[in-house]
Amino acid sequence: MSGGTAPPEDPRRVPGLDVLRGFALFGILLVNALMMAGPYTLFGGGPGAPRSGQVAAWVVNVLVTGKFHVLFAFLFGYSFVLQKRSAEWAGASFAPRHLRRATALLAIGAVHAVLLYTGDILMTYGALALVLYGLRTLTPRAALRLAAVLLAVPSVLLLGYGLLTVALTEPFTLTGPYPPAVTERIAAHRGDAPSVVAVHLRDLRGALGRDVLYAPVHLAAMLAGLAAARSGVAERRGRDRAWLRAVALRWLPAGLAGGVVAACCANGPLDSRWFYVGQAVTVLTAPALTVVYACGVLLLADACRPVVAKVLAAAGRMALSHYLTQSLVLSLVFTGYGLGLYDRAGTVTVVAGCVVLYAVQLGAGSRLMARTRYGPAELLLRGVTSGRGSSGRRSPASTGARPAADGVRPVR
Numbered sequence: 001m002s003g004g005t006a007p008p009e010d011p012r013r014v015p016g017l018d019v020l021r022g023f024a025l026f027g028i029l030l031v032n033a034l035m036m037a038g039p040y041t042l043f044g045g046g047p048g049a050p051r052s053g054q055v056a057a058w059v060v061n062v063l064v065t066g067k068f069h070v071l072f073a074f075l076f077g078y079s080f081v082l083q084k085r086s087a088e089w090a091g092a093s094f095a096p097r098h099l100r101r102a103t104a105l106l107a108i109g110a111v112h113a114v115l116l117y118t119g120d121i122l123m124t125y126g127a128l129a130l131v132l133y134g135l136r137t138l139t140p141r142a143a144l145r146l147a148a149v150l151l152a153v154p155s156v157l158l159l160g161y162g163l164l165t166v167a168l169t170e171p172f173t174l175t176g177p178y179p180p181a182v183t184e185r186i187a188a189h190r191g192d193a194p195s196v197v198a199v200h201l202r203d204l205r206g207a208l209g210r211d212v213l214y215a216p217v218h219l220a221a222m223l224a225g226l227a228a229a230r231s232g233v234a235e236r237r238g239r240d241r242a243w244l245r246a247v248a249l250r251w252l253p254a255g256l257a258g259g260v261v262a263a264c265c266a267n268g269p270l271d272s273r274w275f276y277v278g279q280a281v282t283v284l285t286a287p288a289l290t291v292v293y294a295c296g297v298l299l300l301a302d303a304c305r306p307v308v309a310k311v312l313a314a315a316g317r318m319a320l321s322h323y324l325t326q327s328l329v330l331s332l333v334f335t336g337y338g339l340g341l342y343d344r345a346g347t348v349t350v351v352a353g354c355v356v357l358y359a360v361q362l363g364a365g366s367r368l369m370a371r372t373r374y375g376p377a378e379l380l381l382r383g384v385t386s387g388r389g390s391s392g393r394r395s396p397a398s399t400g401a402r403p404a405a406d407g408v409r410p411v412r
Helices: 015-037 051-063 068-089 094-115 122-134 140-168 180-190 193-231 233-237 241-267 272-304 307-317 319-334 347-369 376-386
Strands: none
Touching (some): 015 068, 015 307, 015 319, 015 347, 068 122, 068 193, 068 272, 094 122, 094 376, 140 272, 180 193, 241 272, 307 319, 307 347
């Protein structure tokens, strides 16, 4: 579609979910970029790094790290319920659709992890989608209780391991040249394409181990989303300004306090032995700040509609395409696929670059979503899920009364 009025928004969607998904893309980008930029960029840089980088890393740890994956997982669980309802309304079997979607996420995630970024989240979502299907009959109260238990398990493990580390080990300080293993990794990331793939494959085992450890956290957020969808929270409260403001103010102190403690453990002034203690604090308190962000963004979107809401919602509707594009761009910047700037860009520079990239994605996504119903990756996933091809073009029928086959688009 060109030269005319943009097609109307699909009235069958829950716009607030798309807005939150589009906002969460920035937090995911920021953390992933700092991790892809170098071995110590997320912590302010290696030896000789400027003080500004350490401050920037500390702020990112307080406000961003661990918060936005929780939001994505929550939205995944919320959309799971809406997809199930849509399939039932259409008289289609939900199980094979869900299985195909989960399998597709696993496959896309595996390719993403090997070629672009071992910190991929899609494989985790694909595996947990199968678990979520098995828990689909839980009541909202039972889902929330199980979510609380799932948060407690990794928190206790991390806290116990962290306290043992504090008691039994000496602090690690990197004051001289990088250790040989780190130097080798840096060279591999700056090498040719086979070298980059090889280091990804070597890192994948450790990445999968971390995924297993933190999987209960993601599943807990998905279950919270399932409970919220069963209660219709977004539909009933998404534009209730008084309720959103009260919830945000209630959870802000715990979220900020937890973020500060976690940053002190990971970025100083506490030494490196406290890292896992900080991780335990993050697991327990990150959901509080996530709730604050969700309420704050919905308040902002409601106050500034349609400008902010429309732009963020457009990005959220093609979240998978944006997520993969972010990894591709970062790989071209930091690895031997392109510029090879691994460990050559400071933390502040990387953060500034993320702001620019996110702004470009918002602009491009808004223009694209004015002309089509799906992003390219969403179109592929939708076709696999439904078992048939799907046109990405908008049409008048797309705003009719019949719900889409997959309801509200899920988090990727």
